[in-house]
Amino acid sequence: MADETLMEFPCRFPLKIMGAAVPEFHAQVARIVERHVPGTPEEAYTQRASSGGRYLAITVVVEAHSQVQLDALYRELTACELVTMVL
Incomplete structure (x- = not known):
């Protein structure tokens, strides 16, 4: 049951990532997203x-292929020192 989700994949999924307005914030977020959603x-x-x-606040709409993929992306984004919050 742990693998069940209410979402159907693949799907377009928006993420809102918030952090301090520093020059490297967008580049760091883009690198993390690229690792998970090339x-x-x-x-x-x-x-x-x-x-x-x-x-x-950066909003990115990704083409998600699984809940595992989204979970890994979320974990890495929230672990980033420049990121304050991910919705």
Whole structure:
């Protein structure tokens, strides 16, 4: 039962990654996403700064092929020192 999911794969799955607005944040997030979802195009990314400009939210829509893949991506993103939160 642990392998069951309510999602059907493959599917497009949006992730919102938030962190400090530092120059290397987007590049680091893109490297992590590329390791788990190779070939994710730059057009899949959008970003928005907070009103005060201290934080950046990056949304990336990935083509997910399994729950295991999404879980591994989520774990690596949340382990990144530049990432504050992943939704």
